[in-house]
Amino acid sequence: MQKNLLLISNSSDPNNKYLGSHCEGLLKTTLADVEHVLFIPWAQPQGIPYNAYTALVRERFQELGKDLTSIHETNEILVALGKAQSIFIGGGNTFSLQSKLLNTFGAIPAIRKRVLQDGIPYIGSSAGINVVCPTIKTTNDMPIVLPHSFESLNFVPFQINPHYVEPEEGSKHKGETRADRINEFHATEDNEHRDLLVIGLYEMSSLVVKGKAMEVKGPLNSQGVVVFEQGKKPSRFPVDTDLSFLLRT
Amino acid sequence: MQKNLLLISNSSDPNNKYLGSHCEGLLKTTLADVEHVLFIPWAQPQGIPYNAYTALVRERFQELGKDLTSIHETNEILVALGKAQSIFIGGGNTFSLQSKLLNTFGAIPAIRKRVLQDGIPYIGSSAGINVVCPTIKTTNDMPIVLPHSFESLNFVPFQINPHYVEPEEGSKHKGETRADRINEFHATEDNEHRDLLVIGLYEMSSLVVKGKAMEVKGPLNSQGVVVFEQGKKPSRFPVDTDLSFLLRT
Numbered sequence: 464m465q466k467n468l469l470l471i472s473n474s475s476d477p478n479n480k481y482l483g484s485h486c487e488g489l490l491k492t493t494l495a496d497v498e499h500v501l502f503i504p505w506a507q508p509q510g511i512p513y514n515a516y517t518a519l520v521r522e523r524f525q526e527l528g529k530d531l532t533s534i535h536e537t538n539e540i541l542v543a544l545g546k547a548q549s550i551f552i553g554g555g556n557t558f559s560l561q562s563k564l565l566n567t568f569g570a571i572p573a574i575r576k577r578v579l580q581d582g583i584p585y586i587g588s589s590a591g592i593n594v595v596c597p598t599i600k601t602t603n604d605m606p607i608v609l610p611h612s613f614e615s616l617n618f619v620p621f622q623i624n625p626h627y628v629e630p631e632e633g634s635k636h637k638g639e640t641r642a643d644r645i646n647e648f649h650a651t652e653d654n655e656h657r658d659l660l661v662i663g664l665y666e667m668s669s670l671v672v673k674g675k676a677m678e679v680k681g682p683l684n685s686q687g688v689v690v691f692e693q694g695k696k697p698s699r700f701p702v703d704t705d706l707s708f709l710l711r712t
Numbered sequence: 713m714q715k716n717l718l719l720i721s722n723s724s725d726p727n728n729k730y731l732g733s734h735c736e737g738l739l740k741t742t743l744a745d746v747e748h749v750l751f752i753p754w755a756q757p758q759g760i761p762y763n764a765y766t767a768l769v770r771e772r773f774q775e776l777g778k779d780l781t782s783i784h785e786t787n788e789i790l791v792a793l794g795k796a797q798s799i800f801i802g803g804g805n806t807f808s809l810q811s812k813l814l815n816t817f818g819a820i821p822a823i824r825k826r827v828l829q830d831g832i833p834y835i836g837s838s839a840g841i842n843v844v845c846p847t848i849k850t851t852n853d854m855p856i857v858l859p860h861s862f863e864s865l866n867f868v869p870f871q872i873n874p875h876y877v878e879p880e881e882g883s884k885h886k887g888e889t890r891a892d893r894i895n896e897f898h899a900t901e902d903n904e905h906r907d908l909l910v911i912g913l914y915e916m917s918s919l920v921v922k923g924k925a926m927e928v929k930g931p932l933n934s935q936g937v938v939v940f941e942q943g944k945k946p947s948r949f950p951v952d953t954d955l956s957f958l959l960r961t
Contacts, residue, residue, distance in 0.1 A: 473886040509892065510899025556896055558855075589887075600856050605893045606807075607849050607903045613858045626887035631880040637722040637915050638838075638875035643758065644854045647805055650759030654856045666886050 464582020465674030468618060469493040470595060471588035472625045472664040474554050481523050482588070485667040485682055490527060493584045493671075494549060500524050501547035502533045505563035506555025506590040520553055544573040547583060554589030557602035561594060561610040571616060578618060585618070589625050592664070596622045598656050601648060603641075619672065620712050622648070622656075627663030627689060642689075642697065649693040660712050663689040668702060677706045713831025714923030717867060718742040719844060720837035721874045721913040723803050730772050731837070734916040734931055739776060742833045742920075743798060749773050750796035751782045754812035755804025755839040769802055793822040796832060803838030806851035810843060810859040824865060834867070838874050841913070845871045847905050850897060852890075868921065869961050871897070871905075876912030876938060891938075891946065898942040909961050912938040917951060926955045 469489055476483025482490060494500070502524075504516045517533040524531040531551075537543045544550075552560070564570055578585045587595055593602045595618040599610075603626055630640050639647070645661045648654060664670065667685035671678050679687045679702055687701040690709065700706060718738055725732025731739060743749070751773075753765045766782040773780040780800075786792045793799075801809070813819055827834045836844055842851045844867040848859075852875055879889050888896070894910045897903060913919065916934035920927050928936045928951055936950040939958065949955060 475886050477884065507900060508888075509896050510901065556900065559900055559902055562902065601854060603854075603887060605850060605852075605897060606855055606862060607897045607900050607906075609862045613855060626885070628885055628887070631883060634880060635726065636875070636877055637724050638852060638877070639757075647758050648854060648856045651756060651805065651808055651856050652759065653808055653811065657856075 466672050467582055467584045468672035469586045470592040470670040472668055473666045474588045486669055489669055489680055493586060494529055497548040498530060499548045500529050500531045501543055501550050502531050503552045504533050504535060506553060506560035508555035541569050541573050544577060547577055549584040551586040552591030554591060556607055557590040557593040557599050557604045558606050558608045558610060560590050561599050561615060562608045565610050565612060592623050592625050595619055597659060600656060601661055621660035621662055621709055624661055624663045627665045645691045658693055661691040675710060677710050679704050679706055715921055716831055716833045717921035718835045719841040719919040721917050722915045723837045735918055738918055738929055742835060743778055746797040747779060748797045749778050749780045750792055750799050751780050752801045753782050753784060755802060755809035757804035790818050790822050793826060796826055798833040800835040801840030803840060805856055806839040806842040806848050806853045807855050807857045807859060809839050810848050810864060811857045814859050814861060827867060841872050841874050844868055846908060849905060850910055870909035870911055870958060873910055873912045876914045894940045907942055910940040924959055926959050928953050928955055
């Protein structure tokens with residue numbers, strides 16, 4: 464089976480609907496052949512309890528005609544992963560998520576087997592796409608929990624920076640811009656992953672990976688991606704661009 | 713001797729002068745009795761080499777009438793720290809800085825002794841103030857290097873978030889605001905430091921600590937601080953407020 468990934472930059476659409484208009488069509492296509500979603504709530508946005516987070520997410524997937532179980536609702540996590548028809552990792556804090564992934568015995572190899580070997584659909588948004596990269600080093604989140612490693616699920620051979628954004632026009636803020644931070648990732652010798660490509664994924668845009676093909680999708684007014692390669696000028700690609708060549712890096 | 717800390721939110725003033733008008737007077741007062749500054753360049757903004765970073769910083773301190781040595785210019789780091797008249801840790805990437813602090817044998821206890829017991833002036837800006845907190849968990853930086861711990865110099869009993877900012881008016885960005893991220897620090901049960909106060913330090917503002925007294929200083933148009941306490945509404949305090957009570961938390 465081939466990889467089948469839907470990587471969504473941000474979960475809320477312009478009307479603040481959860482997994483709303485910006486990705487609804489992509490969700491339907493990705494989940495066309497499955498009836499059930501296994502949800503991983505470990506990123507816990509704003510520290511909300513897993514039950515509350517799951518209720519929100521379940522309601523949305525039920526609207527889309529899919530049943531959903533959260534991994535925290537089962538005692539047999541590896542059994543649940545082994546039977547999963549599809550997996551969704553939602554947004555929140557990437558460090559919390561990464562710690563739970565690392566500290567849940569067998570979770571990372573089991574998820575990798577289901578997605579990379581068995582080809583079940585994987586959906587991630589925000590923190591849920593930081594963890595599909597080789598490392599979580601291009602997250603925007605605060606490091607509120609210390610994971611013992613920054614290396615993660617490694618479904619794709621590049622880093623993604625979700626919620627990619629340029630400074631608002633006229634901004635006087637003196638902190639680093641997002642592009643500055645990504646340049647720092649590439650320029651700092653102590654970062655042993657500094658040769659990896661980084662894809663800045665604008666809000667409302669998504670990456671769709673099917674086997675060896677990748678495209679950036681989203682509403683026509685979403686901005687697609689900016690690709691940062693070590694030592695080169697960033698390149699922009701609008702929605703509907705074929706980005707398969709980035710999977711071969 | 714008593715603690716003598718100058719904690720600067722950001723290094724560039726509105727005209728982009730390094731350690732410029734927003735903190736020049738505070739620098740002069742803090743360094744009034746010393747002739748020499750020991751600089752720690754380990755945060756390496758944008759990954760620039762220590763020599764280049766030091767040249768920039770040395771020029772500015774020379775303008776202020778102070779000689780400066782960088783810690784990377786000496787082979788005897790612990791001797792240099794033992795003799796230091798004052799210490800400046802500059803901005804850059806907090807994870808890079810934290811890793812170097814942890815991995816340089818004896819550096820953290822030596823810095824703590826000089827600052828907390830001997831009372832030499834300590835100046836930090838940006839990343840250089842993340843590390844004076846109990847942990848680096850309220851940094852804004854990307855985690856481009858993995859330190860083996862997030863616990864740091866612990867000069868003050870609270871966390872600081874430098875470059876504190878609210879969303880620009882009319883912003884449509886769907887990522888977490890800075891306040892959201894700080895709330896997440898307080899709300900997430902897996903964060904064993906979640907009971908610590910967090911001080912959001914607006915750009916252009918600085919905290920001045922002398923023994924058991926603390927004040928927020930800066931130009932009159934700088935915004936001071938917002939104090940976040942777990943489970944409470946944030947409180948704002950303008951420049952020139954006596955914040956000594958926060959040292960007793």
